[in-house]
Amino acid sequence: MHAIRQHxxxxxxxxxxxxxxxxxxGSGQVRIAVAAAGVHLLDTTIRAGTDGGPMPLPELxxxxxxxxxxxxxxxxxxxxxxxxxxxxxxxxxMASGGYAELAVAxxxxxxxxxxxxxxxxxxAMIGTGRTTMAVLHVAAITEGDVVLVTAAAGGIGNLLxxxxxxxxxxxxxxxxxxxxxxxxxxxxxxxxxxxxRPDWAERVREQxxxxxxxxxxxxxxxxxxxxxxxxxxxxxxxxxxxxxxxxSTKLTQDDLWAKSLTAGVAIGPAVIQRxxxxxxxxxxxxxxxxxxxxxxxxxxxxxLAEAAAAHTALVTRATIGKVILTP
Numbered sequence: 437m438h439a440i441r442q443h444x445x446x447x448x449x450x451x452x453x454x455x456x457x458x459x460x461x462g463s464g465q466v467r468i469a470v471a472a473a474g475v476h477l478l479d480t481t482i483r484a485g486t487d488g489g490p491m492p493l494p495e496l497x498x499x500x501x502x503x504x505x506x507x508x509x510x511x512x513x514x515x516x517x518x519x520x521x522x523x524x525x526x527x528x529x530m531a532s533g534g535y536a537e538l539a540v541a542x543x544x545x546x547x548x549x550x551x552x553x554x555x556x557x558x559x560a561m562i563g564t565g566r567t568t569m570a571v572l573h574v575a576a577i578t579e580g581d582v583v584l585v586t587a588a589a590g591g592i593g594n595l596l597x598x599x600x601x602x603x604x605x606x607x608x609x610x611x612x613x614x615x616x617x618x619x620x621x622x623x624x625x626x627x628x629x630x631x632x633r634p635d636w637a638e639r640v641r642e643q644x645x646x647x648x649x650x651x652x653x654x655x656x657x658x659x660x661x662x663x664x665x666x667x668x669x670x671x672x673x674x675x676x677x678x679x680x681x682x683x684s685t686k687l688t689q690d691d692l693w694a695k696s697l698t699a700g701v702a703i704g705p706a707v708i709q710r711x712x713x714x715x716x717x718x719x720x721x722x723x724x725x726x727x728x729x730x731x732x733x734x735x736x737x738x739x740l741a742e743a744a745a746a747h748t749a750l751v752t753r754a755t756i757g758k759v760i761l762t763p
Contacts, residue, residue, distance in 0.1 A: 445496070451500070468504055471507070482531055499533040503525070503527050503562050505525040505555040505559045515543050528541055536763070557731070568721065569721050571592065584608040584610070594620070595730050595732060597609050610628075649672060653677070662685055665691065671696050675699075677703045734757050735755045737762040
């Protein structure tokens, strides 16, 4: 089979497309003929060697990839034969071989893909979707909220916009280009602005009128996160789940005291535990997909051999929604 291999940490060009032996499933495992593999922002920091998240960086050489969808084509020992030939989606772990034509997964990680759901959407919801469910568990958005989402055209951001719209909240969506702004407005954001414009915060204030932002969902950080924080009204809440700008949103205790704000981190082991665990979050995410309550944006598929280009596009924010690779 062909897979993406990485022999050293560094720039996107360290990802190389190579022929490697087919993996074989062990006891309690299946092998999946991959139809779609998810690309995550964390993949790019692992590849660079700058961040392994809560886990240590993987040993090299390795094949990246955390999320796959496809058809089970081989079974290990002690696996129910009924899994053979079924369309499934699975989260494999931090850097566990998803960028490949074949991938091995524990049978306990599998979810059958509902009829009518394509592979790209399933991949988006098994990883990015479960994170979104954790964020929403913490944020507890209600009908009376005015919710500002900082990266509203991103993999998590677009799902947050849809959920807030579904519960009847007013949504303010920030995006990084005119095309993305139009897309976010189409998802249900009442106000959508381009945060690369220097006057974006003033435009939000003007369009809100006498209303105030009650919740900020921030995955950008930096200057955008700080300006979003400043838009919060008295008693508002801000939740952090990333910093794609390269630095987190800066705030002090004085910021919290000045307007009686609440700030919280909306991802991490403690959040996952309170929300019922990873499996429960995946089940909720897949159920929302099956019901059509949340429909993830999926970037046009990128060939597996062009994984380096996919990483570059993701880091430079040239993508919309979930980025996937197809063998």
